[in-house]
Every structure is written in structure tokens, then in C-alpha cells.
Amino acid sequence: MxxxxxxxxxxxxxxxxxxxxxxxxxxxxxxxxxxxxxxxxxxxxxxxxxxxxTWQSALTPLAMLLTLAGGSLIYVLYGNQLGYFQLTENQFTAGILYCIAIFMMVCLVAVLSEIIPGMEPDFQTRMFVAILAPLVVALVGLGAWGVSKDEYKRLLLLGGQQSIHPMRLRLEPAGWTCVESRGVALFPMFGEVSYEPLDSKQSTDFEMCVCCACYPSEEKDEDEFRYEYPEVVPGVVGAVPA
Incomplete structure (x- = not known):
């Protein structure tokens, strides 16, 4: 081994x-x-x-790894549905294939943890394991192939550099400040993924408050600060009407 x-x-x-x-x-x-x-x-x-x-103890770290991978995939795919992540069609399809592959791997680990201690599986169990294992590899490879097509197009378009998103100006009480709003992130098996914070009005909606809690949101500047300028009286220096 x-x-x-x-x-x-x-x-x-x-x-x-x-x-x-x-x-x-x-x-x-x-x-x-x-x-x-x-x-x-x-x-x-x-x-x-x-x-x-026991075999259950030996396979526990692998089960934890699959749980983390599945949770990360759900986070990315659901963020794409909400509008935080902007996945391409190939990336979204690859994410679905990865989720199916992880579910099959969880089933495979559960079956192995039950049949390995006895070491006497029947013919149906042997066929199930023999078919499921290469199918998992095929699904992961198919998803990675779709992502590699997008990465190849980006390589031809940008020359291997990451996409550049200019920083955004935000008006704060101390003055104008540059903040990072939109951008890109590199995810394993996904490549370069674009993201954009959600609108605060949408994220605080009653139906979506629980769903959007894990995704960053921002408010529009024109709704945050409003300044009232005093009216200057002609002919009077420094005079402000009451």
C-alpha cells in the first residue's frame, strides 16, 4: 500500500x-x-x-474530507444561484458532476466500511464496488475537462494573467475610500471564479436572510450618507439662514 x-x-x-x-x-x-x-x-x-x-476509524478522516469537499461545492453552487459567484456554464456543470461523484464516494466508503471487516461480499456488492469506483473517476475527469476548456480560452484571451477588476470608490465619513467590490478567486477544480457582493436590500429580505448570511453584501453609497449643504445668502459673508 x-x-x-x-x-x-x-x-x-x-x-x-x-x-x-x-x-x-x-x-x-x-x-x-x-x-x-x-x-x-x-x-x-x-x-x-x-x-x-477498526476500519471505521481508518475511513473516518476520508469521510470528513468528503464532507468538507461536499460543503464547499454546495457553497459555491448556491452562491452562483444567489448571484454572488458568476460561474460559467462549464464550471456549473462541473460542480454538479463533482457533487454526484462525492455522493458516490460517500456511498462507496460506507459500503467498504461495512464489507471489509467481514471480507465476504456477495456478487452484487462486488459488482457495485467495481462499477462505482471507475464511475467516480470518470465524473471527476469529465468535470475537470470542462473547466480546462474555460481555462484554455482564458489563456488565449488574457495570456495566463488573472482578470483585472478595478477597485470601487466608497464615500465614508472620513472621505472617499477605495474598496474591493468585484473580483476573482481561484478554487480547486474550478479555476478562476468571478464574484460580486450581494445587494444589502436583497440579502436582508425575510425569505433570503438565512441563505445569504454566509455571503458578503454591501450597501449603495447614495443610501448610506446624505449631506445637506447650507444655503449661502447673497451679500452676507458667512451668513447661514436659521
Whole structure:
């Protein structure tokens, strides 16, 4: 098992070092790399070195990793429905394929955690596992292929650079301030995703207040501050009518 995981070890350890030393990843992505490392290490220790712990314990980190991945996908897809994320058609289709693949992987992990301790699966269970495992790989690969088409078009259009969005001016009591409103973010398996904060009036609506709680919102400047300028009386310097 240690030899079979050798290419994956390089990828996982490189991701952890990149997140800890270079600090180019957020905490959630680093946690996913750590969970993948723990899951692989527990499988190697049990199969190669005969450590005595249950298969449910060995597969728990993998189940947690799938839960985090599924929650992140739901966050991105639902944000696209609300208007916070602007996914392309290929990215949205890839997100749906990823969700289906994660659901199948959860079913596969549940089946393996039940049949591995007994090691006597019937023919139907063997066929289910044999068909489901390559189907998961095919769905993930198909979604990644669709995303790569968008990335290739962006490469031809922008030359590999990220899309540039100018900063927005906001009028505050201290004066005009530059704030970042619209922008782009890089998501694993999605590539470059555009985002734009929701309108505060829409996010505070009764039907959407719970749904929009996790998505940033902003108010329009003309509704935030209103200044009243005094009327100057002609012929009188510094006089302001009562």
C-alpha cells in the first residue's frame, strides 16, 4: 500500500508544505490536505504494519474530507444561484458532476466500511464496488475537462494573467475610500471564479436572510450618507439662514 500511494504522497506532502511554509492556501484547503494525509497514513499502518484498529476509524478522516469537499461545492453552487459567484456554464456543470461523484464516494466508503471487516461480499456488492469506483473517476475527469476548456480560452484571451477588476470608490465619513467590490478567486477544480457582493436590500429580505448570511453584501453609497449643504445668502459673508 505504501508503494501504491507513492505518487499521492508526493502530491499531499507538497500541498501541506505549500500551505504551511509558502502560505498560499487558506485554512480549509490546508485542513483537507492534512485529512488526506491522515487517511492514507492510517490505511498504510493497518494494511502494511498490522495496526489493530477498526476500519471505521481508518475511513473516518476520508469521510470528513468528503464532507468538507461536499460543503464547499454546495457553497459555491448556491452562491452562483444567489448571484454572488458568476460561474460559467462549464464550471456549473462541473460542480454538479463533482457533487454526484462525492455522493458516490460517500456511498462507496460506507459500503467498504461495512464489507471489509467481514471480507465476504456477495456478487452484487462486488459488482457495485467495481462499477462505482471507475464511475467516480470518470465524473471527476469529465468535470475537470470542462473547466480546462474555460481555462484554455482564458489563456488565449488574457495570456495566463488573472482578470483585472478595478477597485470601487466608497464615500465614508472620513472621505472617499477605495474598496474591493468585484473580483476573482481561484478554487480547486474550478479555476478562476468571478464574484460580486450581494445587494444589502436583497440579502436582508425575510425569505433570503438565512441563505445569504454566509455571503458578503454591501450597501449603495447614495443610501448610506446624505449631506445637506447650507444655503449661502447673497451679500452676507458667512451668513447661514436659521
Amino acid at each position: 505504501m508503494t501504491c500511494f507513492f505518487p499521492v504522497w508526493i502530491l499531499v506532502v507538497g500541498g501541506i508544505l505549500d500551505g504551511v511554509i509558502c502560505k498560499t492556501q487558506n485554512l480549509l484547503r490546508l485542513l483537507c490536505w492534512v485529512l488526506a494525509f491522515i487517511s492514507m497514513a492510517m490505511l498504510v499502518l493497518k494494511l502494511d504494519y498490522g495496526f489493530n484498529y
